Every structure is written in C-alpha cells, then in structure tokens.
Amino acid sequence: MTLTVREALLAFRRAPLLSALSVTTIAFSLFVLGLFGLVAVNLRQALRGVAERVEIVAYLLPGTPIETVLLGEQDIEAFPEVASAVHISEDSALARARRELVEFRDLLRELERNPLPASIEVKLKPGFQDATHVNAVAERLRGFGFVDDVRFGRDWVEKLDKLRRLAAAVGVVVGAAFATVAVIIIGTTIRMAVLQRSREIAIMRLVGATDGFIRRPFLLQGALKGLLGGLVAIAFSYAAYALINRFLIESSFFTLPQALGIVVFGTVIGLMGSLLSVGRHLRRV
Amino acid sequence: MIKFTNVFKTYAKGGLALKDVSFHIAKGEFAFLTGHSGAGKSTVLKLVYADERPSSGEVRVSGYAVADLTPRDVPHLRRRLGIVFQDFRLLEDRTAEENVAFALEVTGARRSAIPARVMRVLTQVGLAAKAGAYPRELSGGEQQRVAIARALVNEPQVLLADEPTGNLDERATRGVFQLLRDINASGTAVVMATHDLEMVRSAPYRVIELQEGGVVYDSAVDEPTVGDAQA
Numbered sequence: 330m331t332l333t334v335r336e337a338l339l340a341f342r343r344a345p346l347l348s349a350l351s352v353t354t355i356a357f358s359l360f361v362l363g364l365f366g367l368v369a370v371n372l373r374q375a376l377r378g379v380a381e382r383v384e385i386v387a388y389l390l391p392g393t394p395i396e397t398v399l400l401g402e403q404d405i406e407a408f409p410e411v412a413s414a415v416h417i418s419e420d421s422a423l424a425r426a427r428r429e430l431v432e433f434r435d436l437l438r439e440l441e442r443n444p445l446p447a448s449i450e451v452k453l454k455p456g457f458q459d460a461t462h463v464n465a466v467a468e469r470l471r472g473f474g475f476v477d478d479v480r481f482g483r484d485w486v487e488k489l490d491k492l493r494r495l496a497a498a499v500g501v502v503v504g505a506a507f508a509t510v511a512v513i514i515i516g517t518t519i520r521m522a523v524l525q526r527s528r529e530i531a532i533m534r535l536v537g538a539t540d541g542f543i544r545r546p547f548l549l550q551g552a553l554k555g556l557l558g559g560l561v562a563i564a565f566s567y568a569a570y571a572l573i574n575r576f577l578i579e580s581s582f583f584t585l586p587q588a589l590g591i592v593v594f595g596t597v598i599g600l601m602g603s604l605l606s607v608g609r610h611l612r613r614v
Numbered sequence: 615m616i617k618f619t620n621v622f623k624t625y626a627k628g629g630l631a632l633k634d635v636s637f638h639i640a641k642g643e644f645a646f647l648t649g650h651s652g653a654g655k656s657t658v659l660k661l662v663y664a665d666e667r668p669s670s671g672e673v674r675v676s677g678y679a680v681a682d683l684t685p686r687d688v689p690h691l692r693r694r695l696g697i698v699f700q701d702f703r704l705l706e707d708r709t710a711e712e713n714v715a716f717a718l719e720v721t722g723a724r725r726s727a728i729p730a731r732v733m734r735v736l737t738q739v740g741l742a743a744k745a746g747a748y749p750r751e752l753s754g755g756e757q758q759r760v761a762i763a764r765a766l767v768n769e770p771q772v773l774l775a776d777e778p779t780g781n782l783d784e785r786a787t788r789g790v791f792q793l794l795r796d797i798n799a800s801g802t803a804v805v806m807a808t809h810d811l812e813m814v815r816s817a818p819y820r821v822i823e824l825q826e827g828g829v830v831y832d833s834a835v836d837e838p839t840v841g842d843a844q845a
Contacts, residue, residue, distance in 0.1 A: 537693035538720035
C-alpha cells in the first residue's frame with residue numbers, strides 16, 4: 330500500500346509538467362460542466378420562486394356561517410397537496426384592496442356596501458405546483474357547498490409547466506453533452522499519462538510485477554488527478570460565481586453536496602480512465 | 615530447467631517463427647543461442663519468459679508448462695528468471711540502485727532487507743560506487759551491468775540474455791561476458807542469445823544454432839564430447 334502511494338506520488342514528481350497539465354485539463358473540462366451546473370441550479374431556483382406564487386382562490390357564497398368556513402378551511406388544509414389554506418373575510422379583503430389598489434382608493438372608500446366576497450386562499454406544496462395538481466385541487470374545492478367560484482391563473486400555470494419541462498429537457502441534454510465531453514477529455518488526458526509510461530509498464534512486467542501491482546499506482550494517480558481537477562474546477566466556478574454576483578446578477582452557488590458531486594465525478598472519471606487505459610495496456614504488452 | 619519439446623510457433627501476422635524445436639537446458643548450464651537475425655533466437659527466449667505461447671509442442675520452464683500459464687502465473691514464473699536485453703531496459707528516471715530495488719519491490723520483498731540485497735548485487739557486478747547514478751550518467755557497459763544486477767537480485771535459477779553485448783564496444787563486451795561467466799560459475803544457468811561467433815568460439819559452452827526457426831546444430835547432441843566436458 331505504501332509502495333502504491335509512493336509510486337503514485339513519484340509519478341507526479343518525475344513528470345511535474347505533464348501532471349500539472351493533465352490536472353489543468355481536467356479542471357477546465359469540469360469547470361465548463363460546473364458553469365453549466367451553475368446556470369441550471371439558478372434557473373431551477375428561479376422557477377421554484379415563480380412556482381411558489383401558484384395560488385388557488387376559492388370565493389365563498391355570501392352569508393356562509395363562519396363555523397362552516399373554518400371547518401372547510403381545516404378540511405382543505407388536510408389535502409395532501411396543500412401547504413396552507415387561509416380564510417380572508419369580506420372585511421379583510423376590502424382592507425387589502427384599499428391598501429394594494431391605490432388607484433381605486435377613493436372609489437373603495439366611498440362604497441356603502443362591501444362588494445368583495447370572502448375567500449379561502451390555497452397554496453400548494455412544492456412538487457404539486459403543476460397544472461394537473463392545481464386543476465385537481467380546484468375541482469375538489471368546487472365540491473364544497475359554500476364555494477361560489479374557484480380561480481387560478483390557468484394559462485399562467487400551464488406556461489410555467491411548459492417552461493419547467495423545457496428547462497429540465499435542456500438541462501439533461503446539455504448537461505449530458507458537457508459531461509460526455511468532460512469524460513472524453515479526462516479519459517484522453519489520463520490515457521496519455523499511461524502511454525507516456527508504457528515502456529515503464531513493459532519493464533515492470535518483465536521483472537515479474539503482477540498486473541495489480543502495476544495498476545494500483547496508476548489508479549491512485551488517476552483518481553488524484555481527477556480529485557485535484559475537481560477541486561480546482563470548484564474554485565474556478567466559485568470565482569466565476571463571485572464575479573457574476575458582483576457585476577451581473579445575484580445568483581446562488583452550489584450546495585455542498587452538489588460541489589462534492591462534481592469533485593467525486595472528476596475522481597471517478599480519473600479512476601475509470603486509468604483503469605481502462607492501463608487495462609488495455611496490460612492486455613497488449 | 616528449460617525444456618522445449620517439438621515446439622512450433624507461428625505468429626498471427628503470418629510466418630513460421632519456430633519449427634519443431636527441441637532441446638533441454640539443465641540446471642547450472644551455460645548455453646549460447648546463435649543464428650542470424652530472424653532465426654528465432656528472441657522467439658525462443660520469449661517463450662521461456664512467457665511473453666509468447668507455443669503454437670504447438672511443449673515448453674517447460676522451472677516446473678511451469680508455458681502453454682498452460684494463466685496471466686496470474688506469468689509474474690511468478692518471471693521472478694524465477696533474470697532477463698537482460700540488448701537495450702538494457704532500465705527505468706530512466708531511477709538511479710541504478712532504485713532500478714535494482716524495483717525488481718525486489720514488485721515481489722513484495724521485505725522493505726528492510728532490500729538495500730542490503732541491492733548493494734550486494736551491485737557489488738557483484740562492480741557498480742557499488744555508482745549506485746546513485748542515473749542510467750544516462752552511465753556508459754553502455756555500466757548500464758548493462760545494472761540490468762544484470764537487476765536480473766540477479768531475485769536470485770534466479772536462469773539468466774536469459776538477449777544479445778546482451780549487442781550495443782557495447784569490445785572492452786565492455788568482454789567485461790559483460792566475463793560477468794555472465796562468473797554468474798554461471800556460481801550456479802546460475804545462463805542462456806545467451808548472440809550472433810557474436812567470436813565470443814561463442816572463445817568459450818567451451820554449449821551452442822544451439824537456429825536457422826529459419828529450426829535447430830540446425832546443438833553441440834550437446836552433435837558433439838556430445840564437448841557437452842560431456844561441460845556437464
């Protein structure tokens with residue numbers, strides 16, 4: 330084991346330029362992937378912010394007793410899709426209208442009778458904020474006897490749905506493309522490092538080294554390069570994020586698990602790349 | 615020790631490399647393998663260290679049947695052999711000492727025992743003073759001595775040498791040959807492929823001559839008295 334570590338580290342020391350070059354190449358290919366990841370993360374967050382505004386309003390028949398309304402509110406809150414159901418009385422509806430609709434303030438003040446109905450405002454849990462669930466909940470709300478009408482921005486919810494599907498599709502396709510490019514570049518880099526030492530591998534075999542003995546330092550080295558490349562890529566991504574945040578728009582960075590994911594991805598590809606290259610070499614020599 | 619019985623070898627790319635080769639090299643023997651380039655000398659050696667497998671016939675080396683070796687067995691066979699090449703095949707970025715030590719490390723030898731064993735073989739080949747030198751800092755003859763030290767460090771039963779003096783000047787050639795003779799005198803069998811007929815004639819050792827893949831002359835068979843004198 331110590332021999333494996335020593336041999337792997339020696340390779341870094343013996344070919345510092347080539348090692349640095351491969352780490353840099355790996356770092357940049359993961360950096361590109363990371364940049365795309367940042368875009369995806371922020372896009373998703375923005376969409377989530379929009380989706381949180383999805384709301385269903387059930388207008389109540391005038392004269393519904395408050396006890397009935399409160400019981401109904403409890404029932405609605407018990408729906409699995411529902412995050413919250415809030416009763417807005419006629420008076421608070423008017424107060425809110427006066428507060429928010431400044432243009433009509435005078436008009437609203439002069440009213441003799443409150444024309445606004447009471448309502449229950451329903452917000453949905455994340456994951457249920459799409460057209461199908463919104464429709465289903467609205468339909469169930471209509472079933473309550475005291476509900477006069479149910480409103481939600483149908484068009485808007487459907488557009489949001491479409492946008493979300495599009496974002497997901499683009500994310501998967503472009504993400505996969507970037508990931509593939511990263512795999513190819515990292516694989517090639519690692520393969521070059523192995524090829525550069527093919528003579529050494531041949532000599533090791535002649536003096537009776539087992540395949541495992543030859544392979545282990547290469548695997549460790551490939552994994553280390555991937556790990557270092559991943560860390561550098563995260564550092565680059567953070568710098569890019571800081572610049573964007575400062576000069577362009579406020580955005581968010583990867584969560585710790587996401588950042589670790591990129592590093593692990595780099596490490597695994599470094600490992601796999603070495604495994605394949607050395608394996609092919611060992612079969613051939 | 616090494617026994618070829620009716621060995622044929624054809625390469626995938628075509629061409630018969632060996633045809634019906636049979637010989638037996640005993641423990642402690644010194645044998646020259648001679649013949650022109652392409653006569654099959656290197657193929658014979660490759661079969662011995664299991665870099666190639668026989669197409670038919672049997673090759674037995676130190677108890678192993680080469681045809682039946684699994685990839686897992688090959689390193690273990692090679693640890694019983696010492697192999698020396700015309701182009702030395704040293705690791706350029708390691709010192710003489712490290713090159714020799716490496717052959718021990720791959721076998722999983724005890725770490726604490728390695729330096730002493732390395733120095734002993736470097737002393738044996740007369741290079742103890744240059745243990746810390748890199749191959750590029752050594753002359754051809756010295757590099758070949760390092761390669762021989764590396765081949766000896768695992769105390770092999772057989773030393774295989776493929777044109778070991780092919781890249782050396784006359785003085786270095788004599789030195790390396792003398793070293794191989796000394797090694798043989800201490801009990802290790804030596805099989806040396808060479809086309810240096812002068813060297814072959816200068817020593818009373820067994821000669822196996824190959825021509826176009828077949829054995830055309832074997833002093834042990836064709837002139838048994840010479841062989842007997844050696845045995």
